[in-house]
Amino acid sequence: MSGLKKEEVARYSRQLLLPEIGVDGQLKLKSSSVLIVGCGGLGCPCAIYLAAAGVGKIGLVDHDKVELSNLHRQILHTESRVGTSKAASVKESLNQLNSNLSITIYDTKFDQTNAIDIVKEYDVIVDATDNAPTRYLINDAAVINNKPLVSGAALRFEGQLTVYHYDSKTPCYRCLFPKPPPPGTVTNCSDGGVLGVIPGIIGSLQSLEVIKMITGLGTSYAGKMLLYDGLTGSIRNVKLREKCSNCAVCGDSPTIDGQLIDYEQFCGTPMCDDGKILKILTPEERITCQEYKETIVDTNTPHLLIDVRSSLQASIVKLPNAINLPLDVINRPNGLDSIKELIDSKKVDKVFFMCRRGNASQKACRLVKDNLVNCHLIQFKDIIGGITAWAKEIDQQIPIY
Numbered sequence: 263m264s265g266l267k268k269e270e271v272a273r274y275s276r277q278l279l280l281p282e283i284g285v286d287g288q289l290k291l292k293s294s295s296v297l298i299v300g301c302g303g304l305g306c307p308c309a310i311y312l313a314a315a316g317v318g319k320i321g322l323v324d325h326d327k328v329e330l331s332n333l334h335r336q337i338l339h340t341e342s343r344v345g346t347s348k349a350a351s352v353k354e355s356l357n358q359l360n361s362n363l364s365i366t367i368y369d370t371k372f373d374q375t376n377a378i379d380i381v382k383e384y385d386v387i388v389d390a391t392d393n394a395p396t397r398y399l400i401n402d403a404a405v406i407n408n409k410p411l412v413s414g415a416a417l418r419f420e421g422q423l424t425v426y427h428y429d430s431k432t433p434c435y436r437c438l439f440p441k442p443p444p445p446g447t448v449t450n451c452s453d454g455g456v457l458g459v460i461p462g463i464i465g466s467l468q469s470l471e472v473i474k475m476i477t478g479l480g481t482s483y484a485g486k487m488l489l490y491d492g493l494t495g496s497i498r499n500v501k502l503r504e505k506c507s508n509c510a511v512c513g514d515s516p517t518i519d520g521q522l523i524d525y526e527q528f529c530g531t532p533m534c535d536d537g538k539i540l541k542i543l544t545p546e547e548r549i550t551c552q553e554y555k556e557t558i559v560d561t562n563t564p565h566l567l568i569d570v571r572s573s574l575q576a577s578i579v580k581l582p583n584a585i586n587l588p589l590d591v592i593n594r595p596n597g598l599d600s601i602k603e604l605i606d607s608k609k610v611d612k613v614f615f616m617c618r619r620g621n622a623s624q625k626a627c628r629l630v631k632d633n634l635v636n637c638h639l640i641q642f643k644d645i646i647g648g649i650t651a652w653a654k655e656i657d658q659q660i661p662i663y
């Protein structure tokens with residue numbers, strides 16, 4: 263016998279018929295193990311193709327719960343599993359397709375305390391996350407354990423794919439990006455949007471890279487990067503910089519070796535994709551949704567509510583009394599004039615700023631308070647948590663996006 267069970271021969275027959283795979287390749291897949299970090303837009307397509315192809319052991323890392331806003335791209339989750347563990351949800355879908363696999367879930371915060379131990383258990387690591395601290399964490403844990411890392415990214419209509427630390431001669435993520443991006447400069451799907459099929463394509467390509475690696479087929483994306491533009495259909499391959507001899511993790515004398523660092527501190531941003539809530543204003547300069555409703559709205563107190571989100575976001579949902587004046591418009595050279603005109607025309611002495619989650623509104627409030635002349639009698643405040651908090655605490659009919 264070939265070493266494959268009767269059921270396996272039937273299940274994988276179209277793959278077995280490829281001379282490049284054959285029984286040997288199928289047995290390699292069966293005895294291999296892959297860790298997928300992130301059970302979202304990239305992790306779902308990658309996981310399902312690896313399960314379909316017969317990768318014997320799959321690890322799934324994700325600490326998040328399924329949300330309705332995930333379903334347009336995270337296609338292994340279902341409406342009935344909204345609110346449940348993402349890792350468990352993906353496991354259920356994989357089991358339904360192929361019940362022969364060993365699937366381990368890590369429904370836990372993946373961080374410097376557990377990454378090395380988890381990564382150690384697998385042959386190939388897949389980065390299917392979307393934030394800088396986790397990318398550095400996965401990279402360092404993969405390099406320290408000497409595992410290849412298949413990395414993908416997708417945003418708006420574009421995607422990227424590469425393989426880091428394929429072997430000791432090829433670059434790791436840190437070789438290319440020794441310093442993290444300045445906090446606040448990286449846009450993720452949660453803020454920038456993404457068409458669901460883009461991570462679908464990139465996640466599928468990640469699974470292909472994994473299968474090639476396990477079966478020894480073709481050439482890998484080590485040292486080069488695929489750039490996909492979904493709007494033009496163009497696929498470009500660019501050569502990446504060489505491995506860096508003074509890289510902090512894979513260089514000649516690494517400073518990160520065995521002991522991982524604090525990645526949130528290193529990047530200045532948190533690992534969750536909701537973004538950090540900034541502290542720009544004093545507590546006196548802020549107001550909760552509840553307080554704003556009770557003391558201002560319900561009492562019909564004359565005031566101005568300025569919604570500083572983009573007009574696109576305001577078109578999704580907006581409070582009826584809000585005036586949409588995007589932060590980048592306020593930031594323009596004579597942007598403050600429009601606020602002055604609004605205050606003068608409405609004859610109000612109270613101005614409130616609102617945005618999606620309460621960061622842009624703080625920036626707007628600070629900017630206006632510091633720069634608007636003759637306004638010392640006017641009270642400026644931002645609404646804590648923005649329209650998201652309003653939708654959760656005050657009016658549950660308002661959609662959260």
Ligand SMILES: [Zn+2]
Binds near residue numbers: 433438506510511513
């Ligand atoms: Zn490196």
